[in-house]
Amino acid sequence: MNRVVITGLGVISAAGHNATDFWEKVKDGRSSIGEITTIPTDTLTVRIGAEVAGFQPQEHFEKRQLGMLDRFSQFGLVAAREAVADSGISFEGEAGERSASIIGSGVGGQTTLDASYWEIYAEKKTRVHPFTVPRLMINAATSHITMEHGIRGPAFSVASACSSANHAMGQAYLMVRSGMVDTAVTGGAEATITVGTMKGWEALRVMASDTCRPFSKGRSGMVLGEGAAIFVFESLEKAKARGAKIYTEVAGHGLSSDAMDITLPDVGGAARAIAGALKNAKLNPEDVDYVNAHGTGTAANDVTETKALKQVFGDKASSLPISSTKSMIGHALGGAGALELAAVVLGMRDGIAPPTANYVERDPECDLDYIPNEPREMEINAAISNSFAFGGLNAVMALKKFS
C-alpha cells in the first residue's frame, strides 16, 4: 500500500477565483454569500447564493474552446490548471498512463441543459447547438481535464449529490494507495445556479431566507454555492523522488449508505462513515484535531451531524473544534467536498481552523464547539471532512499532517 499525499491544489469559488484569494477570505471567516446576480431572480423567492461572481470565461479560454464548455467544466478546468501548475507534475510519457482523473459532480452541465430546454420548449426553436450533449454530460469536466493535461490512465466522473467530491477523491486515494496509478487529479465541480434549478431547490423548502447559519439557533436552511476545487494526489514515493512540495497526507476514506430516507440524513449512517474514515486512517478519535462539517445549515443535517459526531467521538466530542465552510461559500453540491477539503488542507498548512460564520445563538440540540465566527489559531495534525448526501450517501476524508 502506498502512502498518498497532496502535492497541488486549485480552487475557484465564491470566495475567490484561485486558492490564495479563496483562503484569504475563508480563513478570516468572511462570508461570500450575497444577492444572486448571474441569473434573473424576479420569479424566485430565494434570491441569495454564493456565486463565482465576476467570472470572465474569455479570460481563461479561447473562443473556440468555450463553445464546448459548460460553466461547470470551465470551473473544473480552471481549478485543475492551478492544481497541476502548483504541483509541478508532468504527465509526459508513461506518467500520463499512470495518472487518473476522477472528478465529482452532482448534475454536470446544468446551465447548458437549462438553456437548451428553454430554447426548445419556451422559444420553440427547432434546433439546439450541436455541442449540447457533450457540454451537459456529467463527465465533461473530467474529459476536458484529461485532454488538457494529457492524462491517459483511469478517468471518470463520480455522482453522489452532495458527496460527489468526497467520493471522487476517495476513489482517487484508493487508486493511488493500491498502486493502480501513481498520481490522480481529483476533486469536484458544480455550477447549478439557473432559474430552473433554483425553483427545484425552493420547492424542497430547505433554502435559507437570510443566510447560511450552520448549527446556530435560528438557522433557516441551505444556500446554494458553485465552483470547483481540484487536487493532485500522488504516491509519497513518487512525490519524494521528484522533490515535490507536499501539503499533507490523505490518510483515510470512510463511506456508508443510510438505507433510510431519500432526503433526511441518518445518525447511524453518518457515524459509520466517520468511524470508517478514522479506522482506514488508523486514527483514534482522540487524535482528531479538527472536523470540517457537512454543516449545510438545515435543521435536519446540523442536528443529525452533531449526534453522529457524539456517537463516534464520545466524551471527546465536546472539546472537538468543528466548523462549516458552507457558512461562507454556500453548498456547492458536487463541488462541496473538494472546496471544503481545500479549506482543511490550507488550514493544516497555516495552523488556522476556519470558523463557522453567521453564528448567532446556541441551539440546545447543537451543543458542540463550532468555532463560531472567529477563526482559531491551532495546530491541526489530523482532520476529517464530512459529506452527507441526499439519498443517504455518506463520504468522509481523513487527512494527517505529513512528516
Next chain:
Amino acid sequence: MTSVESDIFEIIADKAAVEREKVISNASLEELEIESLDVVEIIFAIEEKFDIYVPFNANDQDLEFDTVGDVVKAIENLIKENDGVAD
C-alpha cells in the same frame, strides 16, 4: 368544516395515501405515517389547488406538526400573515 378545510383534508388523504375518514383534525401525523417529505408535497398540492403561495420553510424550528389540525392551522396562519399571495 369549511370547504377549504375539507379540500385540505382531501389533499392530505391523497398525498399520505390514507382513507379520507382517517384524516381528522386531531389525527396524529405519526399514526398516519405522514413524514416531512409528505408535508412538502401536501403544501405543493395546496398551492396548486388554491393558486396561492404558502411560505413554508422546513427548517423553521418554531413550526411543530403533531396532528393534521396543526398542519391546517399553520397553513391558515401562513396564508393570513402573507395575505395568500397569489402566484
